[in-house]
Amino acid sequence: MDFFNYHNNQLFAEEVNIKTLADELGTPLYVYSRATLERHFKAYADPLADQPHLICYAVKANSNLAVLDVLARLGAGFDIVSVGELERVLAAGGEPDRIVFSGVGKQAHEIRRALEVGIKCFNVESIPELERIERIAEEMAVKAPISLRVNPDVDPKTHPYISTGLKANKFGIGFELAREVYRQAAAMQHLDVVGVDCHIGSQITQIDPFLDALDRLLVLVDQLAEDGIQLQHLDLGGGLGVRYSDETPPLPSAYVRALRERLADRSYELIFEPGRAIAANAGILVTRVEYLKAGQDKHFAIVDAAMNDLLRPALYDAWQEIIPVTPHPENHPSRVWDIVGPVCETGDFLGKDRQLALEPGDLLAVRSAGAYGFAMASNYNSRNRPAEVMVDGSQWHLVRQRESYEQQMAGEFTLPSQ
Ligand SMILES: Cc1ncc(COP(=O)(O)O)c(C=O)c1O
């Protein structure tokens, strides 16, 4: 089932015509489908219905308040990596005791705020972080729930920039060290050791690396049991890939089932931290063609969205499908275009070598843009970040206004006069 589809030669999100939205709200414009977010969340939650679990949506993928709200209403937990994400989850109605806090650089004020609101667990990534949490918990006279993020040294076979579970990556505590660090954690007065955590990378399209990582975690869990450390939950991270072009990642249900089979009759609460698998294919970026420019070797369609709006193509050479919002008749001449933005960088492209029938003023949709799209948008070239819309059946809601220049400059000052 796809909630972004053509009807009468017009692209729709659920029952809302994209051209109407773009004409009314301007472009570039992010459009999300509530039904798709819900379907993707349930694809994780349903196969876990008969056992204790928590799906902690990775807020970094798309932190729009409306997206968080949709997921909170379904009972989602949240995986955060900053106090900014924490405040967003709380503002959207997320429950503090369903929040896990990941990330290698948690600052003291972030730890304090997380303890104050009572999060479910800190996923601790180093010994100094463990010591910092212990110190702050002591000052606040509370016990901090923690798990260690273990780096299992498993190759996730993904883009090198988004692999996180190899020895060479900055993330987690090395597998060989983990048992000893758990002993240290268990001896600290103000820590409550509740789980173990592992996240090996993103856009992973095979099940095997996840199973290898789980096997390593289970070896550790057994060793910890010998040491008298009983865990309540296993957090298996996020990272399940999606289809951008011809990838064939396992469905969430198959992935969850495979991991459950490996766990056999071990009874732990299972936590997952999916980001991309929930949000990516729940969103598109709509952009308008400004100019068609014939180059010597290449033809360029210059559109009004750029790398500041959608960074993935520039950063990872990522491929995302680009489709017309209102396709021309079949006999309209087409040619191969590079779809580029107005930013002054050669890396500013949304897609290369795309066969399309185009005219100036046409609308295009970049698919699979719901995750790591707006979330990584910036003001580079002093461009305002785009608006975001949530479609819900035949209704749509503006869930973020296009930034204004005043907002972009807010809080910034020129030098005082002499
Ligand atoms: C700790 C952690 N959890 C979850 C995620 C979400 O990953 P994905 O969007 O690939 O599911 C990430 C990002 O890779 C992460 O770093």
Ligand SMILES: N[C@@H](CCCC[NH3+])C(=O)O
């Ligand atoms: N931002 C990345 C994924 C990073 C995952 C976060 N650890 C992407 O767009 O693919």
